Amino acid sequence: EVQLLESGGGLVQPGGSLRVACAASGFTLSSYGMSWVRQAPGKGLEWVSGISGSGDSTFYADSVKGRFTISRDNSKNMLYLQMNTLRADDTAVYYCAKCISWDTRASVDHWGQGTLVIVSS
Amino acid sequence: DIQLTQSPSFLSASVGDRVTITCRASQGIISYLAWYQQKPGKAPKLLIYGASTLQSGVPSRFSGSGSGTEFTLTISSLQPEDSATYYCQQLNSYPITFGQGTRLEIK
Numbered sequence: 001e002v003q004l005l006e007s008g009g010g011l012v013q014p015g016g017s018l019r020v021a022c023a024a025s026g027f028t029l030s031s032y033g034m035s036w037v038r039q040a041p042g043k044g045l046e047w048v049s050g051i052s053g054s055g056d057s058t059f060y061a062d063s064v065k066g067r068f069t070i071s072r073d074n075s076k077n078m079l080y081l082q083m084n085t086l087r088a089d090d091t092a093v094y095y096c097a098k099c100i101s102w103d104t105r106a107s108v109d110h111w112g113q114g115t116l117v118i119v120s121s
Numbered sequence: 122d123i124q125l126t127q128s129p130s131f132l133s134a135s136v137g138d139r140v141t142i143t144c145r146a147s148q149g150i151i152s153y154l155a156w157y158q159q160k161p162g163k164a165p166k167l168l169i170y171g172a173s174t175l176q177s178g179v180p181s182r183f184s185g186s187g188s189g190t191e192f193t194l195t196i197s198s199l200q201p202e203d204s205a206t207y208y209c210q211q212l213n214s215y216p217i218t219f220g221q222g223t224r225l226e227i228k
Contacts, residue, residue: 062216
């Protein structure tokens with residue numbers, strides 16, 4: 001059974017940094033693209049970043065480019081999102097998402113339960 | 122960036138009704154479109170990918186169609202458990218984008 005378990009969310013001050021992580025199990029992580037998708041309170045879904053199965057290719061939304069870094073450690077079955085220079089509008093539930101293929105330009109067939117990041121002073 | 126516009130934004134329908142949600146893309150995306158269902162407090166669930174392929178385990182009352190710039194999600198006979206918000210997503214080019222969502226209420 002595919003499982004994705006996020007961790008690392010919490011309260012951080014504007015301008016601060018946070019790293020959220022996703023522990024993957026039940027599938028071979030290196031065979032699939034992975035993404036982070038976020039949802040601000042009461043708002044819609046926003047794709048944040050994606051990484052290919054090998055980790056060679058990464059992609060970002062314009063809103064986070066230069067501030068966020070996606071990475072993966074296939075040997076540990078882990079996906080990460082390093083978030084720097086956080087702003088109030090980064091406040092959201094962050095979902096770890098498994099794509100249906102190695103390509104990040106693929107639909108998401110499994111989601112984590114989400115981890116809440118609150119950026120506030 | 123490719124913009125996706127869903128219509129309507131809110132829909133109220135009765136059990137047994139046939140319901141259609143439209144997603145229009147600001148430029149052609151071939152068939153690189155997915156549909157998701159999200160219930161309050163839960164993660165989204167994949168319904169349709171490749172514009173018309175039903176995800177495994179999804180009831181056959183859900184169907185998707187379209188290509189290019191106009192796509193539809195149809196629920197052939199609405200059930201009480203279909204109350205949710207529905208999102209389309211384009212996967213043709215980066216950045217990947219979602220529609221704004223359609224909230225479906227059961228009367």
